[in-house]
Amino acid sequence: MQALPQPRRIPRQARSRALVEVILEATARVLAERGYAGTNTNLVAERAGVSVGSVYQYFPNKDSLITALHEQHAAQMQAAIEAVLAGTQPRGLRGHLAAIVHALLAAHQVAPALHRVLEKEFPFFDAPAEQSPADQGIFQRIRQLLEEHRNEIAPRDLDLATWAVLQAMESLVHAAVITPLPRHGMAQVEQTIVDMLAGYLCGAPGRGA
Amino acid sequence: MQALPQPRRIPRQARSRALVEVILEATARVLAERGYAGTNTNLVAERAGVSVGSVYQYFPNKDSLITALHEQHAAQMQAAIEAVLAGTQPRGLRGHLAAIVHALLAAHQVAPALHRVLEKEFPFFDAPAEQSPADQGIFQRIRQLLEEHRNEIAPRDLDLATWAVLQAMESLVHAAVITPLPRHGMAQVEQTIVDMLAGYLCGAPGRGA
Amino acid sequence: MQALPQPRRIPRQARSRALVEVILEATARVLAERGYAGTNTNLVAERAGVSVGSVYQYFPNKDSLITALHEQHAAQMQAAIEAVLAGTQPRGLRGHLAAIVHALLAAHQVAPALHRVLEKEFPFFDAPAEQSPADQGIFQRIRQLLEEHRNEIAPRDLDLATWAVLQAMESLVHAAVITPLPRHGMAQVEQTIVDMLAGYLCGAPGRGA
Amino acid sequence: MQALPQPRRIPRQARSRALVEVILEATARVLAERGYAGTNTNLVAERAGVSVGSVYQYFPNKDSLITALHEQHAAQMQAAIEAVLAGTQPRGLRGHLAAIVHALLAAHQVAPALHRVLEKEFPFFDAPAEQSPADQGIFQRIRQLLEEHRNEIAPRDLDLATWAVLQAMESLVHAAVITPLPRHGMAQVEQTIVDMLAGYLCGAPGRGA
């Protein structure tokens, strides 16, 4: 209870949103520190400086906390991708991919411990990508990018290509965060990921389809 | 999370080995049916037709069951890869990669439900690959393959290239198993994965490194 | 269990009384639908279209809701009995008893689900009858009836006889409501209850007292 | 943990039964002391000198403890009734009824606090009489008694008569235990109950049926 003078009544919605934010942050911290098994709602509440009851006012159960964190993460990634693609710099397909990979790696560097747990323990946490609006958005955005460069790329089936690009990109980014290669810097890893994606898209002799 | 729990004693006698096998099979079945949360040692014991005590004779704790399953899976994948590379047919790098991807996808088709849980809930469960002999073996084997084709491939750092190839290969195979693309057959997916790997290795214009 | 919780304040204004009524009705509905375990003050408030705070304005705690419902029920029964006995038709003792039993059975038919819960889960919830004015009133009224027919009845101790008559009457009425006999209609049950009471009062050879 | 020398291995069944007995006794004690609301499984376990886990080994949930207690009680009442009716003394119908009522009152005197809670809080505790073997047995036994005296009794429908006798008998016995009449001894109450039952059965002028 702070004694600082505050507006008597914080508007309903803003207050709720702040609470959700606080709870989610606490969840992230606890999760990063102790992993899923070591995380429990009472502890999260305590860390958030909130009562357990309040946690349950906003989240129906423990797992929904993780799901929300996942969705938040996906939304951040979506935002990062959108930001890159909305930029006005003219860059080719490879340039765009490089910028996206760079942005994703950077975004994961913010809270590496959290992302480690998140990806290590629940990469697909009960969130069939179809149901995650953010994942949907990302898929559409990347598909659109490929479409814009349709002429330059080898794969003909854009759905399949988008799937492959996203899977590879995500898994390599996550792998880079989770098990940082002992002898290689992030720059090198970044380069490698881009090479992989560009290599796939821009084709190579003797390939299929 | 302790560091990679190990079986309490290495079974020497056939009987013991059979018991371990029975327990592991039961674990796999339960895990596939009910997921991690629904799996517990007493149930595993019951399903295995064995007492809980016996389970603890061979596995120090619950997680070691999962770890063992993971290691078993890794060993199977290693065996599949070895089998392909030990073959006498002459095939180029791409041919080898194609054969490996094919073998891995096939291996995952055997018990899809189990693999789904295994990868969905604990993709990195077995911790640093350095501690898994099978993963070590796979790494070495693929690195050797790349070495044999050093001249044909673009990446110069073979450690990095091996890491990238393995990460992409595994994640795409797993993704294919976990979320089968609605409109695409396994053959197409297989082709795509090979394209990705070959594209990376065989290079494309404008790449880095 | 505190001793018979009482409404926090006796509502004087019509508005208040209406509120109490609304809350009590909601309580009855919830209780009938979900039983005691499934009933909670927040739900009652919601069903009543009122805030929890308002519930606590009129009822000091959860149990007082039930108590009030019981008291309401007792008052209704008292009213039913009074109505019968205030009637001008000349009927003998047996006629009066028959009319009372009939009225009670009819009163219980109004909201059988509620009465079922009320009697099934808290038959004595409202504690020593001495504290319930309605129960007091009923006792006095029946005792007076017996007194008026003192010459016709066998039992000499009127307090004991009143107690026995009330206990038997109530328990048989409740039993009839809670576990309706599969093969017997209400008319038959009613007849039986009256036979029991009249049999007791009007005596039989070989009895005590 | 007692250090007393005991047979190394108490036979499986006997041991289980003893445990069940201990747990039930503890439940009875706690229930009598604190009522339903104040009773919780951990406390019961502690009082029984047993772990919670053991309680749940034998009882699937909290309510099953109460149900078991109820069933136990019903069985004891059945036994009491059987004992009376199996006696060799020649007594008429009234004599039998008197003996039964006496036995029931006596049985309830053993643990009045428990019976008070049991009847006060859950007279019909989720045990539709149809499902309780003991209650079934009691019904049949009393019905048989009435049948043997068919010629002496007024009611023609024996099912209905048995129901009425049992309801009245039980409710009056319970009422006597729960709210002992201030100015009347047990003997008087007993007499009254018998008068009620006999009055009903043996008929009175002006009755129905």
Next chain:
DNA sequence: GATGAATGAGTATTCATTCAT
């Protein structure tokens, strides 16, 4: 070695109640 009854620490969740607005 095998058994499985017993253990009891650990935790998600509920809900009566309060009180700042």
Next chain:
DNA sequence: AATGAATGAATACTCATTCAT
């Protein structure tokens, strides 16, 4: 008076693990 967000004590139940037999 009315509101309803916030509180947090309370509790049923689970399950990994042990160990006497």
